[in-house]
Amino acid sequence: MARQTPAPEGVSGMDDCSDGHAGQALPVAAARERLSALVAPVTDTEVVALAQLPGRVLAEAVSSPIAVPGADNSAMDGYALRADDLAEDVRLEVIATIYAGHPFQGQVGPRQAVRIFTGAPVPEGADTVVMQEHVAVDPDGRIGFTRLPRPGDNIRPAGEDIPLGAEVMGPGTLLRAAEIGVLASIGHDRALVYRRPRVAVLATGDELVPPGQPLAPGQIHDSNSATLGAMLWRLGVEVVDLGRAGDDPQTLERLFRDAAARCDAIVTSGGVSVGDADHVMPTLKRIGELHLWKIAMRPGRPLAFGRIDRCWFFGLPGNPVSVMATFHQIVQPALQRMMGMAPRPPLTLRATLQGGLRKKPGRTEFSRGILGHGEDGRLVVASAGRQGSGILSSMIRANCFIVVPQDSGSLEDGAEVDVQPFDGFVW
Ligand code: AMP
């Protein structure tokens, strides 16, 4: 197979894909790598306040100007005291009460303790906290122990979360709840992030009618615009909805040029096969560059990848399940790179297939599956039912892709398979 190195600026990178059906389909992993190698991260940055950071990508290394926590503090509601005083029969005088946010200025001396609450700074002299459940309070207010802590127990040392000066995250970090929380904990109320790529979405096809309008015979509602819009929104790019275009080269050319002038990428659906009504690839070739169009995956073999001037072009097939599969497997990693993100390969788990799967060798197949636990607690997965690339509702029934390798044939009941869960874990 002809392999292509990244095309230099302004030079057409056409290769095995340039002439219709000729050429081998590219394996999924190779396609993913090639796209990610070609697209470049946006370089513009902006300063954004914490509340607007979810989903943004950090553009700088961040080091902590403080230690977190800033001082030794209590991990429990209890009593702070000196480890030297830990004994079965000892009685300690309680000299103060310390709440979180209210440091105690005095010292804890021998045979003394302070009542202390979670998060309150441990006072001078004390080095151990005994939890209140392990303390008996005498009628005279002194305390004894019902259970002895070990020296140093229940104290969170200064800097245990983040030492002073530590680098907490680097450029390319996707900012989710935990990252944003850490920024807040070191006192940052904003961060320098990459500009979000602006991505245009266009559905193509004479048969398409927007949802909300009645259908004439032969027409269908455009669902791809909505699905793509949702996937792009979740990814964190800025979405520009171009609506729908008929299968007409002049209209496509005008819309492609307009979008290329103001967007970082265009994602289209439909019209990328080599049928008479498929004008996306010829139009892209005419006004830009076509780098790649045939990927050995199912659903979704054709994918027109190229660019118009500085704007990257992803022409997805029209079938709604193919749109979702090619977006997740091929387009999303490239867009994440444009966003400035470090690569995040999808979580892949091994599960036992229930019921077998029919497949021909030649393409990597992303079947919709239902993942769960078998009686013995192991992960098991079964097909989510009919796998036609037009059966979008199968994506609702399913909770994972079953990834069947390119060279594999049909799989028997009980085979071990790779699955990619649809849902992330913590976000
Ligand atoms: P195409 O790739 O243009 O040959 O389209 C393949 C199939 O996907 C056809 O059945 C189209 O009607 C359907 N399709 C194309 N675009 C959309 C869309 N935006 N929403 C729903 N179905 C579509």
Ligand code: MG
């Ligand atoms: Mg079409």
